[in-house]
Amino acid sequence: MNYTVIGGGVGCARFVKGLREHVRRDGGDHRIDVVVNTADDWWVSGLRIAPDHDSLLYALAGVNDAERGWGRADESERVSAELAAWGTAPDWFTLGDLDLGTHIARTAWLRDGLSVSEVYRRLGSRWDLGATLHPATDAEIDTHVLLADGERIHFQEWWVRHRAQLPATGFVQRDIGRATPSAGALEAIAGADAVLIAPSNPVVSVGPLLAVPGIREALAAAGAPVVGVSGIISGGVVRGMADACLAAIGVETSAEAVGRLYGARDAGGVLDGWLVDEADGDAVAPLERAGIATRSVPLWMRDADTSAQLAADALELSAALR
Numbered sequence: 001m002n003y004t005v006i007g008g009g010v011g012c013a014r015f016v017k018g019l020r021e022h023v024r025r026d027g028g029d030h031r032i033d034v035v036v037n038t039a040d041d042w043w044v045s046g047l048r049i050a051p052d053h054d055s056l057l058y059a060l061a062g063v064n065d066a067e068r069g070w071g072r073a074d075e076s077e078r079v080s081a082e083l084a085a086w087g088t089a090p091d092w093f094t095l096g097d098l099d100l101g102t103h104i105a106r107t108a109w110l111r112d113g114l115s116v117s118e119v120y121r122r123l124g125s126r127w128d129l130g131a132t133l134h135p136a137t138d139a140e141i142d143t144h145v146l147l148a149d150g151e152r153i154h155f156q157e158w159w160v161r162h163r164a165q166l167p168a169t170g171f172v173q174r175d176i177g178r179a180t181p182s183a184g185a186l187e188a189i190a191g192a193d194a195v196l197i198a199p200s201n202p203v204v205s206v207g208p209l210l211a212v213p214g215i216r217e218a219l220a221a222a223g224a225p226v227v228g229v230s231g232i233i234s235g236g237v238v239r240g241m242a243d244a245c246l247a248a249i250g251v252e253t254s255a256e257a258v259g260r261l262y263g264a265r266d267a268g269g270v271l272d273g274w275l276v277d278e279a280d281g282d283a284v285a286p287l288e289r290a291g292i293a294t295r296s297v298p299l300w301m302r303d304a305d306t307s308a309q310l311a312a313d314a315l316e317l318s319a320a321l322r
Helices: 009-026 051-061 078-086 097-111 116-124 155-161 183-190 202-211 215-221 242-248 255-262 278-289 304-321
Strands: 002-007 031-036 042-044 047-049 132-135 143-147 152-154 168-173 194-197 226-229 273-276 293-296
Touching: 002 009, 002 183, 002 202, 009 031, 009 051, 009 202, 009 304, 031 051, 031 183, 047 097, 051 097, 051 116, 051 132, 078 097, 097 116, 116 132, 116 183, 132 183, 143 155, 152 155, 168 202, 168 242, 183 215, 194 304, 202 215, 202 242, 202 255, 226 304, 255 273, 255 278, 273 278, 273 304, 278 293, 293 304
Parallel strands: 002 031, 002 194, 031 132, 194 226, 226 273, 273 293
Antiparallel strands: 042 047, 143 152, 143 168
16 A cells, blocks of 8 residues: 655654554555655755755654754754854754754755755665655745735744744745646655645645645545644644644634645545544534544554554545545
């Protein structure tokens, strides 16, 4: 069976780890592909930084800092301090020394003319990830935040420096209208037996990915059911500041509202199925009426067992819809 996950960041990484664990326990011949958001990438000190990809890479490789939730384990930050001292990097965006090794390698390959897809392949070949990562697009589509005062800043400045506290009215991706999906992304979607939207930030991780021209069309044409997993439980975010992102686009922070944001595939949206937490069982009936098959199951990924069970629940719903 071929399973394709769509998303990015820590929530996606935890979900993919759960899916990988489920596949290992289940046995058989399975393949996992992950189509990764690239819109929160940006340039720092002449280096291309890719937070959503690297969260997945490090977590699947088992070298991530699980306590912080980002970056490499056993890090030092001497180089980052030097970059800030020289004024080539903002002092509010700290990069670890091991992490910088990844960014230097990535940038060197990009400057040699390699595509982002090929860079993903090279970075992923270092470890046995149990999954293949594909960029949503090989184009640069950095997200910028539209502030209430009329200014526009890069998403990373809004997210990291200001902790999403500056009032925002929307998000835009640079040159996204000219972007095209990567070949790997299209192949992963077309060849999937199940497409799973991870519990990633629906606005700045999944939203830009779906906005790449051709991705929604690929999902609409996919023969596999598309099942999403809510990253909102009991009206609160599991991790991060997705509530601030949802507020900026006028969407309530709830599992039902995010399900409606994605929409039913047979009505022009992307979802066939949607998993909400047991605490959000009251969202099942209205979403079912909206054309989205919805189930309430435990969503908290506390360990390998609960993460694997969540992946199994998503695949069970997909199988029922196939």
